[in-house]
Amino acid sequence: MKRLMLTGLAAMLALSACGADTGGAAAPVPDDGVGCAEAQGKNVGFSQPLADPNFQVLEQVVAKALSKYGATLKPVNANLDPGKQISDIQALLQQQIAVLIANPVDPNATKPVFDQARQRQIPIVALDTEIGGPFFSTIKDDVTQAAMQGAEILKEAVGDGKVAAMYGPPFAELLNWEKAGFDQAAKSHGLNVVDTGVNQEITPAKAKQLTDAWKQKHGADLKGIWTFNDVSAIGAASSVGDGFTPVIVSINGQPDVVPLIEAGKVLATFSVPYEKTGQAMAYAALAAICGRQVPQTIHIPTQRLDKSNVASYKPLQERVNDPFKITLEERDGKTYVKVG
Known part of the structure; x- marks a missing residue:
């Protein structure tokens, strides 16, 4: 490698501490x-x-x-x-x-x-x-790889069980990369994705609405959910209960999702x-x-952020x-x- x-x-402005030597003027910025x-x-x-x-x-x-x-x-x-x-x-x-x-x-x-x-x-x-x-340069968060690993984690957790995927709005290029990565890995791993939805508003409320619809439609048969960000994971987790207990895998690594991982309500997320x-x-x-x-x-x-390292x-x-x-x-x- x-x-x-x-x-x-690096420690570059040592002279600036010596006001007597510089007369209080800032030291020149070095080419480091x-x-x-x-x-x-x-x-x-x-x-x-x-x-x-x-x-x-x-x-x-x-x-x-x-x-x-x-x-x-x-x-x-x-x-x-x-x-x-x-x-x-x-x-x-x-x-x-x-x-x-x-x-x-x-x-x-x-x-x-x-x-x-x-x-x-x-x-x-x-x-x-x-x-x-x-x-000049592009800085690119590697969400594609995270989404691919997310699909693999869900497959390991649910086997042949039914899974739903919650995507972000398609106008965001980053979210399209993420969706493509998840879809590719879901197909290659044989993940049984039976439903999808878009959290257009990127809010917990919309995520809950989508998850409630899946809960009504699939009930306990839905074993897993992929969410494109932790805001959506939080909303999806609020729908869990009454025999509806899908494992949730997400991405972002936001502080609000940490207690859900600790409580077992979210299986894993990917911290950017x-x-x-x-x-x-x-x-x-x-x-x-x-x-x-x-x-x-x-x-x-x-x-990856889960119970083992949260x-x-x-x-x-x-x-x-x-x-x-x-x-x-x-x-x-x-x-x-x-x-x-």
């Missing part, structure tokens, strides 16, 4: 292989697709990493409105940003505004999209280490500013201040960030 060690934010002097005073735009706790953490992680090199993050949130996202990005372009980080609501809708950024020679770091490039996603975004943005090349796609691996779970918010350290490794022809 080939490994490339790229560590950021991650940041560089050119990053000082630069603005980086970050266009988020929706208001979500995970994106709040991503924002904090990226802002913290950039600030160590004197750069500033300018975040905007589209609230699932493609038109607003386009206006937000246009506003960022007017603010002379050095790099644009973007996770599109609708990647087809943002193609023209991405072209506007490229015309201004502004590098784009994309999050979880392959549409609208070329990009968003602190590493954020660090990878900052790493790519700094590379663009500093004139360094990075892999075209950087994958973030997911980690006791050691660390909430995402508590990972914001984890050291900025990126280690890249090659696996099966893909570049991954090493986690742990």
